[in-house]
Amino acid sequence: MSGVFEGLNAMARVVWETACSRGWHPGPPPINDIPRHLMNVHTEVSELWEAYRRGTLDAPSEHEGLNLSQFEEELADIIIRALDLGQMYGIDLKRAVGMKDQFNRQRPYRHGGKLA
Numbered sequence: 001m002s003g004v005f006e007g008l009n010a011m012a013r014v015v016w017e018t019a020c021s022r023g024w025h026p027g028p029p030p031i032n033d034i035p036r037h038l039m040n041v042h043t044e045v046s047e048l049w050e051a052y053r054r055g056t057l058d059a060p061s062e063h064e065g066l067n068l069s070q071f072e073e074e075l076a077d078i079i080i081r082a083l084d085l086g087q088m089y090g091i092d093l094k095r096a097v098g099m100k101d102q103f104n105r106q107r108p109y110r111h112g113g114k115l116a
Contacts (some may be wrong), residue, residue: 005101008083008093015080016087029088037088041081048074 019025029037048071051057057071066073086093 005094005098008097009087012083012087012093015083019084025088034085034089037081037085041078041085044074044077044081048078 016025051059051070051074057069059070061068061070061073063073068076083093085091086096
């Protein structure tokens, strides 16, 4: 597994720098700002859910010139928001995702019988 998650921290740094350059992070984040950033992740999940409900997952992005399906766009937005959040609060995502993946590999099938 070594190296599989190598690029996560670099991706997070690029995403965070883009957000900073577009005015989304004018200074160091206060710790009480976490709920707002979590809601941004949640909003992207909700947008993906709404595309599913409308039956438009395979439809082109609503943004002109973005050659992605709505499914691809919203999934990318979820990942971007999560990477940005991790970088903003100094999370070593390579370490965290790697450790969580290793933990999940030890769990029983469907975590002991869960349906979903």
